[in-house]
Amino acid sequence: MNLDLTAEEQAFREEARTWLRENLPTEPRPPEGREMREFDLAWQRTLYEGGWAGINWPVEYGGRGLTDIQQMIWYEEFAKADPPFTLNNSCTFVGNLHGGPTLIACGDEEQKARHLPRILRGEEVWCQGFSEPGAGSDLASLTTRGVIDGDELVVTGQKTWTSYAHVADFQELLVRTNPSAPKHKGITWVICDMRSPGIEVREIRTMSHVTDFCEVFYDEVRIPLSNVVGGIDNGWRTAMSTLSFERGTAFMADQVELAATVERLIEEARVRTGPDGRRPVIADEEMARRLATARAEVAALRSMTIAGISRNARTGMPGPEGSMIRLFHGELHQRVYQLALDVIGADALRLTPVDGEGVWTGPYLQSFAYTIGGGTTDIQRNIVGERVLGLPRA
Amino acid sequence: MDLLPTEEQEEIVATVRAQLERDFDLHQLAAHDGSASVVDRDLWRRCAELGWFGLGLTEALGGVGYTLAEEALLFEQLGAHATPGPFLATVLGARLAALSGHAELTSSILDGSAIVALAEPHGDAEATAGEHVQGTFRVTDHGDADLVLVMAGDDASLVDADHVTAEPIRSLDQLVPIAVGTLSGPPVRCHLEGAASLWQRATVLVAAELAGIARATAEQSTQYAKDREQFGQPIGAFQAVKHRCADMAVRAEAATTLVRYAALAVLDGLPDASFHAHSARAVAANAAVTNAHTNVQNHGGIGFTWEHTAHRYVTRAQVRSRTLGDVRSHLAELLEQPAP
Numbered sequence: 099m100n101l102d103l104t105a106e107e108q109a110f111r112e113e114a115r116t117w118l119r120e121n122l123p124t125e126p127r128p129p130e131g132r133e134m135r136e137f138d139l140a141w142q143r144t145l146y147e148g149g150w151a152g153i154n155w156p157v158e159y160g161g162r163g164l165t166d167i168q169q170m171i172w173y174e175e176f177a178k179a180d181p182p183f184t185l186n187n188s189c190t191f192v193g194n195l196h197g198g199p200t201l202i203a204c205g206d207e208e209q210k211a212r213h214l215p216r217i218l219r220g221e222e223v224w225c226q227g228f229s230e231p232g233a234g235s236d237l238a239s240l241t242t243r244g245v246i247d248g249d250e251l252v253v254t255g256q257k258t259w260t261s262y263a264h265v266a267d268f269q270e271l272l273v274r275t276n277p278s279a280p281k282h283k284g285i286t287w288v289i290c291d292m293r294s295p296g297i298e299v300r301e302i303r304t305m306s307h308v309t310d311f312c313e314v315f316y317d318e319v320r321i322p323l324s325n326v327v328g329g330i331d332n333g334w335r336t337a338m339s340t341l342s343f344e345r346g347t348a349f350m351a352d353q354v355e356l357a358a359t360v361e362r363l364i365e366e367a368r369v370r371t372g373p374d375g376r377r378p379v380i381a382d383e384e385m386a387r388r389l390a391t392a393r394a395e396v397a398a399l400r401s402m403t404i405a406g407i408s409r410n411a412r413t414g415m416p417g418p419e420g421s422m423i424r425l426f427h428g429e430l431h432q433r434v435y436q437l438a439l440d441v442i443g444a445d446a447l448r449l450t451p452v453d454g455e456g457v458w459t460g461p462y463l464q465s466f467a468y469t470i471g472g473g474t475t476d477i478q479r480n481i482v483g484e485r486v487l488g489l490p491r492a
Numbered sequence: 493m494d495l496l497p498t499e500e501q502e503e504i505v506a507t508v509r510a511q512l513e514r515d516f517d518l519h520q521l522a523a524h525d526g527s528a529s530v531v532d533r534d535l536w537r538r539c540a541e542l543g544w545f546g547l548g549l550t551e552a553l554g555g556v557g558y559t560l561a562e563e564a565l566l567f568e569q570l571g572a573h574a575t576p577g578p579f580l581a582t583v584l585g586a587r588l589a590a591l592s593g594h595a596e597l598t599s600s601i602l603d604g605s606a607i608v609a610l611a612e613p614h615g616d617a618e619a620t621a622g623e624h625v626q627g628t629f630r631v632t633d634h635g636d637a638d639l640v641l642v643m644a645g646d647d648a649s650l651v652d653a654d655h656v657t658a659e660p661i662r663s664l665d666q667l668v669p670i671a672v673g674t675l676s677g678p679p680v681r682c683h684l685e686g687a688a689s690l691w692q693r694a695t696v697l698v699a700a701e702l703a704g705i706a707r708a709t710a711e712q713s714t715q716y717a718k719d720r721e722q723f724g725q726p727i728g729a730f731q732a733v734k735h736r737c738a739d740m741a742v743r744a745e746a747a748t749t750l751v752r753y754a755a756l757a758v759l760d761g762l763p764d765a766s767f768h769a770h771s772a773r774a775v776a777a778n779a780a781v782t783n784a785h786t787n788v789q790n791h792g793g794i795g796f797t798w799e800h801t802a803h804r805y806v807t808r809a810q811v812r813s814r815t816l817g818d819v820r821s822h823l824a825e826l827l828e829q830p831a832p
Contacts, residue, residue, distance in 0.1 A: 099501060099561050101493055101756045167493050361831045380827070390823035394750075394771035397832075401749035405495040412496070422742045480731070482738035487714045489728035489737060 103167075110168050114175040117148055126454050127183040130309050135223060135265040138188045142220030151218040152194070159202055159214040166350075166407040173351045177358040183453045185351040189262040189310070193217040193224035195348040197270045200287070204328040204336045209289065213268070225266035227257040227290065227314060228337065235477050237272075238281045238334060242316065244273030244288065246323070246330070251275070251288060253319040259471075263299045263312035266292045271321075276331050287333035289325040296320075306452050306463035352468070353403050353427050357396040359461075360434055364389050367441050379441050388437050395430050402426060418485035425478040428468040435462040495752050497565060504558075505565050511542065512573040518801045521576060525666040529635030530576040531607055540604030545582050548693075553590040554598050560693055564700040564755040568748065571704025571780070571812070574804040576667035578633035580701075580815070581610035584694055585641040588648050591690075592682040597650070601639070609637035609653060612816055613644050614672050622647030622685045625675050631658045632815070634671040639681070643816060648690050649683035651675075665807035692758045692769050694816050699754065699772040701812050703747035706779035709787035709805050710740035716791055736790060740783045747772070747779035763832075770826035777813035777822075784809040 103111070121144055128134045145151045154169045155161020176185055186195075198217045201210050216222040233240040242255025253273050263269070269290040276284030292299075296319040302311040328336035364380070367389055372379035379385050402423050410416050438458045439446040445458070452460035469475040483489040497505065515535055524530040539545070548563035549555020563583065570579055582601060585608035589598040600606040611629040613619035619627025621644040631640060637653040658673025684690060714737045717728030727733045754772035757765040784805040788795040795802040813819060 099495060099497055099752055099756060101753070101760055101762070103493060107493075364827075364831075386827055387820070387823050390827040391774065393767075393826055394774040394823070395746070397753075397768060397771040398746040398750040398775045401495060401753040402746055404493060404753070405745070405749040408494045408496045411494070419745075422745050425738070426742050426746055476731070476735070479735040479738040482741055483728070483734035487728075487737055487741055489714065489717055489734050490726050492729045492731065 103171075107165075107168060107171060110164070111171050111175060114150070114172050115179070117150070118175055118179040121148060122179050122181055124182060127187070129451055129453070132265070134310070135189055135262075138190050139220040139223070141188070142190045142194075142218075146219050151220075152198075155198070155214075155218070156202065159210060160218045166410060167404075170350055170354065170403065170407065173354040176351070177355045180455075182455060184355055186349070187453055189223045189225075189265050190217075190220065191348075192226050192262070192266075192270070193222060193268075196226055197224040197268070197289075199348075200270060200336060200339055201327065203339045204287075206327075208324070209327060213289070222268060223262060223266045225260050225263045225269045225292070225312075227260055227263075227269045227271035229259045230256060231258055235474055237337075238285065240272055240274060240285065242271075242273045243277075244275045244286055244321075246275065247320075249323050251286070251321045251323055251326070253288075253290070253316045253321060256313065256315050258302075258313040260299075260312045260314050262310050263292065263314050264301055264310065268292060269314070270327075272333055272337055275333075279331065282334045284331055285333035285337070286330050287327045287336035288321055289327060290319065290321055291325075294319045294321065304464075305466065306460060307449070308452060308464070349424060349427060349472075350403060352431070353399050353423070356427070356431055356434060357400060359438075360389075360392045360396050363434070363438050363441055364393070366438075370441065370443065373443070379443075385441065388440075392430075392434050392437055396434075399423070399427055399430060418481055421473075421478040421481040422486065424472065425475055425482065428475055428478075431468045432465045435465040438462060495749055501562060501565055504562055505569060507542070508544070508566055508569045509573075511539070512569060512575055516573055516575045518574060518804055519799075521667060524576070526663075527635065528660055528669050528671075529633065529637075530667050530669065531578065531633070531636055533604075533607075533636075536577070536607065537604035540602060544579070545586050545604070546602045548583070549587060549590055549602075554595065554602055555586075555590070560696060560755045560759045561752070563693075564696055564751060567697045567700035568704040568707070568751070571701035571808075572708035574667075574705070574708070574801065574808045576665075578608055578610060578637065580694065580697055581608040581633065581641045583697065584610075584643075584648070584690060585639060585650055587693070588641065588650055588684055588687070588690060589682055592684055594682045597639075597681060606638040607633075607636060608639045608641050608650075609633045609656075610815075611640050611642040611656065611675070619644045620647065621645065621649045622683050623649075623680060625649050625651060625678055625680060628672065628674045629656075629658070631656060631671045631673060633669055634658050634660070635669050642675070643687075643691070643694070646688060646691065647683065647685045648687040650681045651678045652681065655679060663811075665804075665811045667804070668808070668811050689758075691816075692765060695769040695773050695822070696751065696755050696758055698812055698815050699747075699751045699769070699776040702773075702776035702780040702809065703744070703751045705805050705809050705812070706740075706747045706776065706783045707744040709780075709783040709802075710737070710744040712802070712805075713737050713740055713783075713787045713790040733790060736786055740786055743779035743783055747776040750775050764829070767826065767829040767832050770822045770829065773817070773822040774819050774826065777809075777819045780805075780809035781813060 152161030157163035244251045271290040275286040296317040298315040367379040450457035450460040452464045543556040546555030551557040586601040614630035616628040621642040655678035658671035660671040754768035757768045
């Protein structure tokens with residue numbers, strides 16, 4: 099047990115801080131469409147050229163091969179640099195934190211060589227094709243069919259809740275290749291080229307007014323069998339490796355950013371006039387207590403994150419404990435933005451974008467995603483109950 | 493950076509746990525319910541021999557030479573076993589005596605021959621410690637004590653228990669004897685003014701005890717959810733129960749990891765040490781109280797009985813979350829800290 103940073107880690111923090119000061123974009127992120135994609139990819143290229151892409155990816159795949167602690171330090175410095183956008187609100191998220199890590203864990207050399215460098219260099223956008231209208235929490239009941247025809251997989255069906263499908267080049271896609279096998283055993287994980295004939299993408303408007311949520315329809319889409327990752331009918335195992343990354347370290351940026359958000363909120367509470375119309379918000383005892391509680395809880399979130407990193411460092415793999423952090427973070431994230439609306443008083447009635455300087459109501463509406471995406475909090479509680487605590491399944 | 497105990501620390505925890513399970517069984521201790529003292533002097537000396545009272549004190553000062561990190565692990569176990577007794581006042585009292593250069597007094601506390609009670613202001617905002625001890629105090633574990641550690645404001649003092657007259661109250665926690673008395677300038681054996689570091693350590697150690705309560709109640713509920721069957725299956729198979737257990741585990745994890753972080757921050761003298769100590773105290777108190785409540789609920793009728801230990805955690809969580817400040821006061825202090 100220690101909080102020591104190695105000389106290398108300390109130097110890394112300094113280096114990150116200096117680089118961010120000089121290279122962080124100052125213009126706001128375009129909210130949608132090609133402009134958004136170009137902005138996100140340009141930032142990814144800037145990161146790559148500065149040596150900040152794939153910080154904890156292995157060196158052989160273009161990463162820097164550094165530790166999760168260094169990855170966390172990077173996120174902390176990013177959050178402290180007052181960025182005009184949040185790190186994970188990017189169409190590069192799936193490539194960097196789902197698709198890429200899954201290829202590293204389960205892909206063959208050709209798949210790795212084809213995609214990993216392009217993901218890091220900001221030349222490829224990935225999206226996720228897991229959920230279906232009839233397969234949400236019960237993901238393994240998915241029915242999108244993949245029929246083997248020669249050296250191709252022919253895919254027909256529908257996926258939904260696919261962020262950035264409308265601007266993506268590739269998709270990590272789960273299809274049912276064996277309908278007669280038990281439901282977890284007949285699924286295949288395959289790389290789908292989003293420009294293939296037979297794919298139709300429709301945008302879905304979310305409660306936070308964002309339109310990068312999509313549904314995707316497949317009508318006899320032909321995918322080469324060489325795009326299968328981890329083997330035919332073995333997709334559940336491949337998907338679980340993606341999900342354990344997602345529940346382990348993929349949301350570290352959000353967790354770290356939340357601490358900066360709480361500090362910004364405390365600043366707001368010091369300068370804004372409170373409910374009595376005279377004193378600052380923070381002079382109100384109830385508001386002060388809620389703000390202090392938020393401070394304490396983000397400190398707990400950070401220590402849970404570090405303990406998670408310590409655990410991963412010993413086992414080499416994110417474990418089911420990551421679900422505890424996801425659960426704690428999702429609900430805390432919502433409490434913080436509910437508190438934010440109470441701090442800003444009548445400004446809570448003014449709708450803002452989800453991203454940008456001094457925005458509160460947009461992120462508040464967006465915060466509902468954090469207890470649903472990547473497995474609802476109910477699913478996270480099942481995972482904690484069954485796989486961490488060893489309670490029986492129903 | 494690493495927040496998991498080392499192998500050596502795990503060994504310390506295992507030794508402590510074994511001793512607590514053998515000698516501090518809550519069903520045996522029930523014999524002390526409502527007594528003015530819960531300390532068995534032989535047992536107390538055995539704890540002293542194991543080095544528990546000077547665990548975080550340097551060898552030069554007569555201690556074992558470990559740090560606040562190991563002390564916090566000890567207190568986590570004390571919380572987990574709802575162990576009664578003046579452990580906190582003893583550890584802090586030994587440190588106060590050692591830091592103020594009273595070697596003989598220090599060794600009498602460390603070897604278990606002098607028992608130390610804890611006094612803190614009882615509804616008296618003007619109460620003082622330090623060179624001059626004055627005010628109305630709540631004294632915990634007063635019964636058979638030889639010394640009283642008085643903590644008030646930023647200051648701390650050790651006085652002889654003979655000079656402290658206090659009237660026992662009927663205590664919410666029957667294994668934590670509490671008395672209330674007014675002190676007006678008793679002779680002070682030793683004192684520290686501006687004892688901020690002692691307060692920081694106290695904050696971390698109480699938080700550690702509370703985190704232990706949160707952890708133990710989570711584990712007790714999980715075990716019961718596996719063992720107890722209704723409707724033909726273990727109740728832990730039902731989401732209503734399973735999800736409560738999951739939430740308890742998350743609260744325990746949040747409290748435990750933050751307490752460990754805070755212990756290390758205080759140990760390293762980091763600028764945000766107070767920030768983390770107060771945070772840990774608030775998070776651990778909420779986790780302990782909420783988990784202790786939920787634990788009773790998960791056990792149903794048996795959890796409501798005196799015989800079952802579930803209520804021990806409820807009252808201990810309430811007492812410890814009001815020892816040396818409460819959630820409200822620690823949150824207020826937290827908000828005064830600069831951003832980390």
